[in-house]
Amino acid sequence: MNKLSFFSLTMSFLSLMAFWVIMSGFFDFIHLGLGVVTVAGVMYVNYQLKTHRFFDDDMDDLSEVRFGRTVYYVFWMVLQIVIAGFHVVRIIIRRKMPIHTTMITFRANLPSAHAKMILGNSISLTPGTLTIDIEGDLFTVHAIDDTSFAGIATDEMPRQVLKLFEKEERQVVEDLKIVTRTKSTN
Amino acid sequence: MDSFFLYSAVVLTIIIAVPLVRVLNGPTLYDRLLATNAIATKTIVLIALIGFLFDSIDMFIDITLAYAILGFIGSLIIAKYVSSPKFEEK
Amino acid sequence: MTEIQNIISILFVVMGIIFMLVGSIGIIRLPDFYSRTHSVSKSDTLGIIFVIVGLVIYEGLTQSSFKLLLVVLFIALANPIGTHALARAAYKRGLNPFYSDDEIDEEEHK
Known part of the structure; x- marks a missing residue:
């Protein structure tokens, strides 16, 4: 079980947020706030999946790219x-x-x-x-x-x-x- | 421009029907699955064209995305099932 | 301006439809399963990308065109993976590709 770095978490938050903005198309405070809550929930649910090792030589962190x-x-x-x-x-x-x-x-x-x-x-x-x-x-x-x-x-x-x-x-x-x-x- | 979308949608429907020949008399099971996969991916474009034809692409594009994801996951799961040892070819 | 936009988008859509037509013909014409996967994974992917890029050019810079670009990205990733999964299933089940030319001739003469 390895931990995700701050850089990797930020990148996944930003990409998921960009996806939310493209899908919703509203820029007011309520929709963006709901987006932040949803993205945080998705990242919490998927945290175990992202830190699980499926193969022996899995890539540890996004910053290797x-x-x-x-x-x-x-x-x-x-x-x-x-x-x-x-x-x-x-x-x-x-x-x-x-x-x-x-x-x-x-x-x-x-x-x-x-x-x-x-x-x-x-x-x-x-x-x-x-x-x-x-x-x-x-x-x-x-x-x-x-x-x-x-x-x-x-x-x-x-x-x-x-x-x-x-x-x-x-x-x-x-x-x-x-x-x-x-x-x-x- | 509307008539162009109408004609291209009609032509695309005919193109989508062509792989049905392979679905009907493909020699192996995998040929049939491949042809259905090809039909599913082309239908994505057909839905987008119909959205432009009805001037409401903002509604149809969501259907397109959902259809693309569902078709992809469906073909992956069928491939996984076919390659599993539980499956017996008849 | 819109005239040029329309012409470019028509060109893209027509080219994409030609690619998809050739992909469909390839599924019928090519002799064995593994060659047919080439026809589906390459020709069809390029055709779909061309048609949707043409539609994006017609639509201009709106929210729907960003969603259409998402569809393009998804198809460019997903279509090769889907055909790879099918080819892998066939390979695991022991479907042999045939190589000799006389077997192709046999199928044509039937």
Whole structure:
């Protein structure tokens, strides 16, 4: 059981309050006061959930994230979503669909479970790849054609995720294997 | 602009109906679930378009948010149930 | 000013609808389950984002447009997670993806 820092509590209060203001749309004293009471109640109910450890390597505190990097990361991610959409469309509208599906597994050396969650979601949004399973630090990824897992193989995309948490650069992806299971036997 | 929203809502309804083919004759259970998931996410946009068509988006947007959250949680729970060992495929 | 706003929003909505159409066709055309998840998680997400951004441009700066941006954020996070959960369920139950080209041909000739 670890305690939440003041910074982390403030950030969750501010984001929940912003959500309340967007949803209600009133700025007078009564509505804002009711919002403060509601947000405090929500944070009290969810305190146990936020301090509970679901995995061994859970992120302890929000201040581990580098916020300046996050802005760059979000814009990079939007660009990747657009590229991914055009990539899939180009595959589907060809007469003879150029797909050659591959299953790859690799180990990712990342500091926390939250970093792995972000990496998995980023893999699902980048062109041609989809996270299928994460167990410990073993990722199983499905790629739709031969070239689409190049971003993982060259370690370019996982390093963007690592930069959100740590300053120095290092190799993230280790022992990448291509599991090409042949025709199903059952 | 109103007629544009009307036409795009009609086109979107036809697009939403296309994955029903996969729901009816998908080879596996997972194909059917995937097609229903696709239908649910596109319905979010349809509700927003209908809100603009009726000029009362401030009312329909709340329905849209609630529908998005409910659809997401529903598909997650169905996926969890299907992958559990209690479930038997027929 | 409103003319330009309307034209940009129409462009966005039409592009999003084209993306969703291609995503729907992909669910029908692609040969196996894991490829279909690509069609749902990428093409559909981009289509929905385009349509709702177009609607935000038409609406302007009001409270409803902030709520629409919340919907965009939620869908960009939730749609890949939903398809990932389904793909994970199928993988855990042992659904094999097929790779060889002749099996694709078989399905086309049926």
